[in-house]
Amino acid sequence: METEKIKNSIDNIAFNSDTSDRMYDNIQKKYESKKKRCINPRIIIPVAACAALLAVGVSVTGIVLSKAKDGRTTETYGIVTTTVDPDGLAGEGNGFAGLNIPLSPVSDILFKNAVLTDEEGRAYLNENFGSIKSSLSASGVSVSDMKISEHGYYHIKCEQKTSADYDVTLDLTEYSVNQGFRDYLVYNGDTLVSIVTVTKDKDGRVGSSVSFGADDYYRSFDKFIKQNAGKEIIFLYVGNVEVILTNDYAPFSVGHNVSPLFENMRDPFNAFYSESVVYVA
Amino acid sequence: MSRDELEAFYNKYKEYVYKLCYTYMKRAADAEDCAEDVFVKVLSNDLKFNGEEHEKRWLAVAAANHCKNKLKKRNRDGAPLSDITDEVQEENKNDEVLQAVLSLPDKYKSVVWLYYYDGYKTAEIAKILKKPASTVRNLLSEARAILKKVLE
Missing domain, CATH: 1.10.1740 (Rna Polymerase Sigma Factor; Chain: A)
Incomplete structure (x- = not known):
């Protein structure tokens, strides 16, 4: 009885042919508009993919300036990553089986955790510019003409779900954005020397960690960023591999073929497109 | 397509x-x-x-x-x-049942939709929503309690 009442009430929600026609037109307009943004919707640049490369780079000399969790500044030598969320929410450790397994089509992107706005990130960096510079300098990084990018960027985390009894096979990847985690690029003059990650925890405390030393990686990364200046870029984490989507095809090799990841997506850039995750260098 | x-x-x-x-x-x-x-x-x-x-x-x-x-x-x-x-x-404003469904907190809506409108069983809903079956049953029970007044 209750089932029937609820079902009938939902069925009675008005839906007429005008609505139907209007929606159909709008779907086509929205889709066309998305396609226009995507001239050649191929992708894909695996950037921080090389955890090994990064590790080699930073093992020579490394320092982390961390104030994320409790407001204290601590320095740690030898372990640095550019891409990992200190809380384990956005980066590696979220087990993705392999780069040859296609990502599921994007039905949804979950935005979670406290929001760190670009303005908050920028304000934090302005306030802590001196201490970041000192830390990098003390670690042998050239920062005589240090500048930090005006804007930071989020990553979309692609997390593989492996529920064995789940029969809706297209929904196996979960996509989320840790809104309390923004990366900013640190330049010395015109050279990318570091990436600073500004974080915000659930209590609203803002902190940061700095990575550096992976010069080969930075050179490739920076080259790509400069080649795509003014264009929209989207950053993904697939496990611990960073993948960058652009709306142009821009070949970029760091030793990973990530094309198989996108076999289920005709238009990855637009599939992941969301105003809050797009970065324009 | x-x-x-x-x-x-x-x-x-x-x-x-x-x-x-x-x-x-x-x-x-x-x-x-x-x-x-x-x-x-x-x-x-x-x-x-x-x-x-x-x-x-x-x-x-x-x-x-x-x-x-x-x-x-x-x-x-x-x-x-x-x-x-x-x-x-x-x-729709005179449809009390619909108004009650619309006023449910969002956390109940998927479960209510899948159970009452689509006719799925709680175990199936659990698989679809990737939630434990016990969670689905609890959500359904709480939603039913909220809707009880208009459904009686």
Whole structure:
């Protein structure tokens, strides 16, 4: 009885042919508009993919300036990553089986955790510019003409779900954005020397960690960023591999073929497109 | 998806997706906007479904998630909810059961939709929503308690 009442009430929600026609037109307009943004919707640049490369780079000399969790500044030598969320929410450790397994089509992107706005990130960096510079300098990084990018960027985390009894096979990847985690690029003059990650925890405390030393990686990364200046870029984490989507095809090799990841997506850039995750260098 | 395929797919699910979105958004214009976005996702991803059941489940999850994200974003941005009463609201305002369903907190809506409207069993809903069956049963029980007054 209750089932029937609820079902009938939902069925009675008005839906007429005008609505139907209007929606159909709008779907086509929205889709066309998305396609226009995507001239050649191929992708894909695996950037921080090389955890090994990064590790080699930073093992020579490394320092982390961390104030994320409790407001204290601590320095740690030898372990640095550019891409990992200190809380384990956005980066590696979220087990993705392999780069040859296609990502599921994007039905949804979950935005979670406290929001760190670009303005908050920028304000934090302005306030802590001196201490970041000192830390990098003390670690042998050239920062005589240090500048930090005006804007930071989020990553979309692609997390593989492996529920064995789940029969809706297209929904196996979960996509989320840790809104309390923004990366900013640190330049010395015109050279990318570091990436600073500004974080915000659930209590609203803002902190940061700095990575550096992976010069080969930075050179490739920076080259790509400069080649795509003014264009929209989207950053993904697939496990611990960073993948960058652009709306142009821009070949970029760091030793990973990530094309198989996108076999289920005709238009990855637009599939992941969301105003809050797009970065324009 | 070819134009013919899109048209067939759209005609098959337009009301389903729209009505599901309406239960979250409560306004015709917002429901339309969200429903359109869900179909655009299908097109953008060039989805291939394993049959009708799969299509329906995917749409149910995708539409609900999309609406929840829209509502979250709206709350986050501080944009006020519109108090404009639209035509559809006018038509539905005397339906007490529907009003009760619309006023349910969002966390109950997917479960209520899948159970009452789609007729899935709690174990199936658990698989679709990737939640433990006990959680689904609890949500359903709490929703039923809220709806009890109008359903009696």
